[in-house]
Amino acid sequence: MRAKLVVGNWKMNGNLVQNQELLTAIIPGSEGLRDIICAVCVPYPYLPAVQLALKDTHIFWGAQNVSQFDLGAYTGEVAVEMLLDFDCRYVIVGHSERRSLFGEDNHTVAEKFKKAQSAGLIPILCVGETLAQREIGETERVIEEQLDAVIKLTGANSLTQSVIAYEPVWAIGTGRTATPAQAQSVHAFIRSKIAKQNTEVAANVQILYGGSVKAGNASDLFAMPDIDGGLIGGASLNANEFISICSAAQ
Ligand code: PEP
Numbered sequence: 001m002r003a004k005l006v007v008g009n010w011k012m013n014g015n016l017v018q019n020q021e022l023l024t025a026i027i028p029g030s031e032g033l034r035d036i037i038c039a040v041c042v043p044y045p046y047l048p049a050v051q052l053a054l055k056d057t058h059i060f061w062g063a064q065n066v067s068q069f070d071l072g073a074y075t076g077e078v079a080v081e082m083l084l085d086f087d088c089r090y091v092i093v094g095h096s097e098r099r100s101l102f103g104e105d106n107h108t109v110a111e112k113f114k115k116a117q118s119a120g121l122i123p124i125l126c127v128g129e130t131l132a133q134r135e136i137g138e139t140e141r142v143i144e145e146q147l148d149a150v151i152k153l154t155g156a157n158s159l160t161q162s163v164i165a166y167e168p169v170w171a172i173g174t175g176r177t178a179t180p181a182q183a184q185s186v187h188a189f190i191r192s193k194i195a196k197q198n199t200e201v202a203a204n205v206q207i208l209y210g211g212s213v214k215a216g217n218a219s220d221l222f223a224m225p226d227i228d229g230g231l232i233g234g235a236s237l238n239a240n241e242f243i244s245i246c247s248a249a250q
Pocket of ligand 1: 009011167171172173174175210212213231232233
């Protein structure tokens with residue numbers, strides 16, 4: 001049985017004071033949650049403060065990106081070891097904003113995935129199609145290529161120690177959510193693709209949906225058989241919204 005997982009992606013938002021206020025409001029709300037895992041992925045500079053705030057709670061934390069390289073001369077990069085110093089459990093790799101704004105291609109994302117996983121972090125691998133790709137019927141092909149790059153580098157078995165997030169690009173930050181049926185169909189496609197290589201891995205891997213999830217639409221999405229929770233952007237910056245979404249996953 002797969003546990004439901006809800007992960008907040010704060011993106012490049014917040015400051016020390018606002019983050020503390022947000023966490024102070026989320027922590028009590030998270031205490032009543034049963035059988036679900038909650039986490040927040042925060043900007044790098046706030047990891048020490050977030051670690052301190054969350055270390056005795058049920059909420060996990062992580063980062064939004066990581067370098068594919070070993071420690072060394074890579075100005076501006078952050079290595080997996082650095083994330084481990086702050087007890088991160090998760091790291092997002094291949095978010096569509098990284099792919100479209102910072103030129104990360106499937107191979108780079110796969111290298112980041114591998115590096116994170118080999119260090120013991122749980123990579124949250126984001127996949128998803130643009131609106132133009134969906135409209136010409138390319139959704140499955142695009143997602144297959146994104147997954148294949150990782151499988152080729154790490155093997156399908158590695159997906160056991162990871163999370164996949166299906167995030168249609170047209171639904172991220174747009175207020176336009178995939179319908180539960182649209183999302184379920186892609187989640188089922190992802191699981192069946194993995195099952196062709198390893199049925200046990202396919203049965204166990206958590207596949208999250210991301211794209212304008214809110215308190216009002218979370219329950220219907222999370223009720224779908226292959227949707228194991230959500231990756232939440234904008235709504236994770238509001239404590240009540242985030243806790244309501246987490247509650248919807250129970
Ligand atoms: C995201 O950033 O991963 C995301 C899904 O954003 P939003 O919930 O704001 O659409």
